[in-house]
Amino acid sequence: xxxxxxxxxxxxxxxxxxxxAFLVYPLIDVTLYSLEECYNFASQTYQGVGLYNxxxxxxxxYFLQAVENTFVLVVITVPLSTLLALLISTALAAVPKLQQLxxxxxxxxxxxxxxxxxxxxxxxxxxxxxxxxxxxxMLSWFGAGPVDFINGPHxxxxxVLCFYTVWVVLPFKILVLTSALAxxxxxxxxxxxxxxxxxxxxxxxxxxxxxxxxxxxxVITGFIGAFKAYSDAVALFGTDLxxxxxxxxxxxxxxxxxxxxxxxxxxxxxxxILLFAIVLTITCINLLVTRRDERA
Numbered sequence: 084x085x086x087x088x089x090x091x092x093x094x095x096x097x098x099x100x101x102x103x104a105f106l107v108y109p110l111i112d113v114t115l116y117s118l119e120e121c122y123n124f125a126s127q128t129y130q131g132v133g134l135y136n137x138x139x140x141x142x143x144x145y146f147l148q149a150v151e152n153t154f155v156l157v158v159i160t161v162p163l164s165t166l167l168a169l170l171i172s173t174a175l176a177a178v179p180k181l182q183q184l185x186x187x188x189x190x191x192x193x194x195x196x197x198x199x200x201x202x203x204x205x206x207x208x209x210x211x212x213x214x215x216x217x218x219x220x221m222l223s224w225f226g227a228g229p230v231d232f233i234n235g236p237h238x239x240x241x242x243v244l245c246f247y248t249v250w251v252v253l254p255f256k257i258l259v260l261t262s263a264l265a266x267x268x269x270x271x272x273x274x275x276x277x278x279x280x281x282x283x284x285x286x287x288x289x290x291x292x293x294x295x296x297x298x299x300x301x302v303i304t305g306f307i308g309a310f311k312a313y314s315d316a317v318a319l320f321g322t323d324l325x326x327x328x329x330x331x332x333x334x335x336x337x338x339x340x341x342x343x344x345x346x347x348x349x350x351x352x353x354x355x356i357l358l359f360a361i362v363l364t365i366t367c368i369n370l371l372v373t374r375r376d377e378r379a
Contacts, residue, residue: 110359116352129349136353145325146354149335155241156312156331160248161305165298167249168256173286175257176264193254200251201318208232208243233320240320240329248315252308256301263297264290299373303366310362313337332358 116122117136119129140146175185192200207217210231219229232239267290275285291298313333316324324330325338332354339351 113352113355116348117356119349122347122349136349137357140350140353140357143350145330145338146332146335148325148328149330149332152241152244152316152329153310153312153331156245156248157306157309159245160252161302161309163245164249164252164256165301165305168253168260168301169298171253171257172260172264173290175261189257190254192250193258197251197314198318201247201315204243204247204250204319205233210234234327237328240327243319244316244329247319248309248312251315252305256305259297259301260294263294267293299369303369306365306369307362310358310365332361 118132118134120133120135121130123129171189178185208219209216210219210229210233215223215229216232218232222229230236230239232243234240271289271293272285275289280288311333312331316329316331316334320327320329322342324334330338336351336354336358339347339354
C-alpha cells in the first residue's frame with residue numbers, strides 16, 4: 084500500500100511542480116510585494132513592511148470606482164447570461180434537427196477576437212459628428228432621444244459594457260448547458276409524460292435538478308471571469324479607463340504596473356491580493372450555499 088502511495092505521488096509530481104512554480108510562488112511573491120512600503124522600482128529597495136499599500140489602495144478613488152464598476156458588472160452579467168443561456172439551450176433542445184446548426188451560430192462570437200467585437204459595438208453605439216449610430220437610430224423609432232453610449236453618462240457606458248460582456252460569454256454557456264441537457268436520461272421524461280406531468284413541472288422537477296451541477300459551475304466560473312474583466316472595457320472605451328470612469332480591478336492593477344501612473348508594483352500587488360480575497364470569498368459562499376441546498 085505504501086509503495087502504491089509513493090507511486091501515486093510520483094505521478095502527481097509534475098503537476099505539483101507546475102502549481103508551485105506558477106501558482107504558489109507568484110502568490111507568495113505578490114503578497115510580499117504588497118507588504119513592502121515605499122518600494123523603489125529602480126533600486127529594488129523599500130523602507131519598511133506594513134499595511135500602508137492596502138490603506139492607499141482602499142482610499143484611492145480610482146480603485147473604488149474600479150471596484151464599483153466590477154461589482155455592477157458581476158451582479159448584472161452573471162445571472163443574466165446564465166438565465167439567457169438556459170432559455171436558449173432549452174429551446175435548442177426542442178429542435179434536435181437544427182441543434183448543431185444553431186450551436187455553431189451561437190458559438191461564433193466566442194471564437195471571434197474580443198477587440199474586433201468591441202470595434203463592432205463601438206460602431207453600433209458610438210455617436211459621431213456624422214451619425215448617431217445604429218442603436219440611436221433604432222431608439223428614434225420609439226421617440227427616444229440619442230444617447231452617447233461610449234462617451235456619455237456613466238449608466239450608458241455601463242449598459243454597453245454589460246451588454247457586450249453578456250454577448251461574449253453567452254456562447255460558451257449555451258454550449259455547456261446544451262451538452263448538459265443532452266446528457267439527461269430520457270427515461271425520466273417518458274415516465275413523467277406517462278403520469279401526465281406538464282412541461283413546466285418537468286422542467287423544474289427533472290431538468291433543472293439534473294443539470295444543476297453545470298449551472299453551479301457556470302455561475303462560479305462566471306463570477307471569477309467577470310471579476311477579471313479588463314479587455315472588454317479596453318475594447319469599448321480605450322486604454323485610458325480611468326479618464327472614462329470605466330476601469331475595473333484588473334485594469335487598475337495593470338495601470339499601477341504599466342500605465343501612465345505605472346511603476347508601483349506594491350500598490351498593484353495590494354490591489355491584486357484584494358481581488359484574490361474578494362473572488363475567494365464569493366466562491367466559498369457560492370459553494371457553501373450550493374452544498375447547503377443539496378443537503379436540504
